[in-house]
Amino acid sequence: MLVPVVAGVVGIVLPALGYFPVIGYELWGPEIILGLLAEPGFTRSVMVSAWTGLVATVLSLFLTVAILAATFGTRALVVAERLLAPILSVPHAAAALGLVFLFAPSGFILRLLSPWATGYEVPPDLLILRDPWGWSLVAALVLKELPFLFLMALAAMPQVKARERVMVARSLGYGRMGAFLHAVWPLLYRQIRLPVLAVLAFSASVVDVAIILGPNRPAPLSVRVVEWMGSPDLSAWATGSAGALAVLVLVLALIVLWLMVEVAGGRVAGQICLSGHRMRWADGLRGVIVAVACVLALTMFLGFGGLIMQSVAGFWRFPDAWPSAFVWSAWGDRLPAALGTLSTTFVIALVATVLSLVGAVVLLEADRRGGAPVWILYLPLLVPQVAFLFGLNVLAIGAGVTPGLAIVALTHVIFTLPYALIALRGPWRALDARYEQVAGTLGAGPLRRFFGVRVPLMLLPLCVTAALCIAVSVGLYLPTLIVGAGRVETVTTEAVAASVGADRRLIGFWATFQLLIPAAAFALARWLPAMVYRDRRGVRAARQPG
C-alpha cells in the first residue's frame, strides 16, 4: 500500500520539478512550479479547496458529535444506525446529483414552492449551486461525510465503554448531552481521529463532487489538476503535476493546522470538563438536533428518490412539481447499450472486493498475532487521490502496463482495502477468542479453527464488508478515469460525464445504478447471514465485546 502511494507521489514530484523526459523536459528547476503559481486564479482555487475541506470537516464532525450526544441511549440512535448503511452505500457523485435535483434553480424544492410561494413561472437566475465559495459543495460533502464519521464513532463506542461512562456521569448530575460530551467524546475522538483526517484530506481534494457542485470560476485546485492532466497539450501535464503536488502540500498543511487546533481545543475542552458545569441546559437542544438530523436524512432520501424519478420522467416543465408523464422506454432504449458498462462495473467491484477481503483478513490475523503496521493501509485515504494517481499512471505506462480492466481493479484495491479494514477490524477483534481456544482443545488445527469457527461467526461482518467494498468501488471516479486512461467506463464515470450535460434522464439513469448496485449489495449482505443462521440466535452475541 505504501509502495503505490509513494511511487505515485514520486511520479508527480519529478515532472513538477521539471524532469519529464517523455515530453523533452529535463529542466530540474522551479520553473514549472513558478508557472503554476502564475496561473490565473491559482490562489483562489487553493483557497476554495482549503475552505471547502475545512468547513465540510468541521461541520461533519460537529454534527456527528451533536447527533450522538443528543441521541445516545435512545431509540433515535437505533433508527439512525439503521439508516446509515443505505446512506453510506451511495457514491458521492450520486449524493451530489441528488442535491442538484433538489436545489437547482429548476429543482424539485423550487418547483414545490412555485409559483404560489415564490411567484416564479420560469427557473430563476440564482446561483444556488456552483456558488463561488463552494457552499453547495460543502453541503454535499457534509451529507456524505457525516454518516461516515457517525459510523466510525459508533464502531469505536464499545472500546471506550460509552454506556458505562454516560451512566456514571449522569449519576453525578450531568445532563444527557453533558454526560456524553464530558465523559465519552474526548475518548471517542481519539479513536476516530484517523477517519477525521481522512475526511479532511478527501474534502479538500475531491474531484467528482466538485465537478458537479463546485465553483468553476475558478474551480477547486483538484478539479483544475484533472483538467490540466486531461489537456491535449502535453506540456500541461507538467503544470498538472505541479498542481497535484500543490494539492498534496495543501492537504498536509491542513492536517498540520488541524492537529494544532486539536491541541488547543483539547486544552479548552479539558478546562470545561474540570469546570463542573452539568450542562443540563444543553438537553433543551436535543429536539432541535434530532430535527436537523431528520432534515439531513430526508434530503438524502428525497434526492435519491428524485434521481430515480428523473430517469423515467417525460416532459417536465417548470414549475410543475411532477412530470407530465413517465417514459419507461427511456430505460428500455438505454439498457442494452449500458450492459457493457454495468458488467465492467461489476467485474471491477468483484475483483477489488475479493482481493480486499482476503487482504484485510490476512492483515487482521497478523495484527491479532502480534501486530502488523495496519495504519499504513490508511495512507491512500490520507493522501489526496490527485496527488498520487497521475504519478502512478505515469509509472504504470512507463512499465509497459496497458490501461484496462485489470489495472483499474488493482487500483481500486488501494481504496477498498482500507475501508475493508475499517469495517472488519472492530468485529474481528470483538469475537470471543475463547471459541477458537475451545476448538483447539477439541483437536481442531489452525485451519479448522479459522474456517470452522471464526469465519462462520464472522459471516455477517464479512458480508457487510464485502458490500462496503462493492459500494466504494462502484463510487470511485478518479482512479477509474486516470488509471483506465478514460477507456474503462463504469456507472460512476458515466454519471459524472452525464452531469455536465443537459440530459436529465441520462443523469437519472446512471445515478439510479449508482444507488441500486450498492443498495442491492447491502441488502444481500444482510439477507444471506440471516438466512444461513435463521435458527441460531446466539451468533450475533458471539461478536459482542466481552
Place this chain on the structure above:
Amino acid sequence: MSLVLNGFSVSLDGHPLAVLDGEVERGKVLSVMGPSGVGKSSLLLGMAGLLEPPFTVAGRLELNGRDLLATPSQERALGLMFQDPLLFPHMSVLGNVMFAVNRRGRDGARRNRGRRAELALSHLKRVDMHTLATRDPDTLSGGQKSRVALARTLAAEPEALLLDEPFAALDQALRAQIRRIVFSLAAQDGLPVVMVSHDPADAAAAGGPVVSLMA
C-alpha cells in the same frame, strides 16, 4: 495414566505468575485455589498450549509420559472447560459435539458423517441431552449448556480434563448436579483432572489434593 507437573510455571513479561507441582492420577482431581489475579486460569491455558506472548511457560508437563510442552495445542489431548460453556452458536447441539468427534480416531469409519453423528449422540446420551440434539444452543438453560459442553469435551476423547471454574455461573442446586456429572464421568473415563476454582465446596466435592496459590 497420569498428568505430571514439574515446576510448571507461567510468566508474564518474564515475571513468574504461578508455579504448579504435582502428579494427578487417573480419575483424580487436583484443585487449584487462590484469589483473583494470581494466574490460576493462565496456568490452565498454558497447560493447554493456548497462551500467547507476552505470556511464557516453563518447567515440565507430561501426560502419560508425553512431553506436552513440545506438542501443538490441538494434539495435547487436554479437554478444557470454561465457566462459560462457549457452545459454538452457529451449530446445533449435535453439531457442537460432532465438531469434537475425532475423524482420525481408533474407529476407521469416523470419516463417515453418519457414524460421527451416532458417536456424538452417544456422548449426548451420557449427559442426558440426546433428546435436545437438534436444538439451537442459545435456547438451552445454563445447566443444559454445561452438560452439552461436557459432552463436547469428552467427545474429543481427551486424556485429561482442565476445568476453569466450570460451575461458577450456575446456581447452588445446579452446581451440585453438574459437579456430580463432571466428576463421575471423568472417573468413568479415567481422566486426571486439574480444576481451578474459588469455591471451597468445589474442592471438597472433588475430594482430591488442593493447591493454594498466593498473590
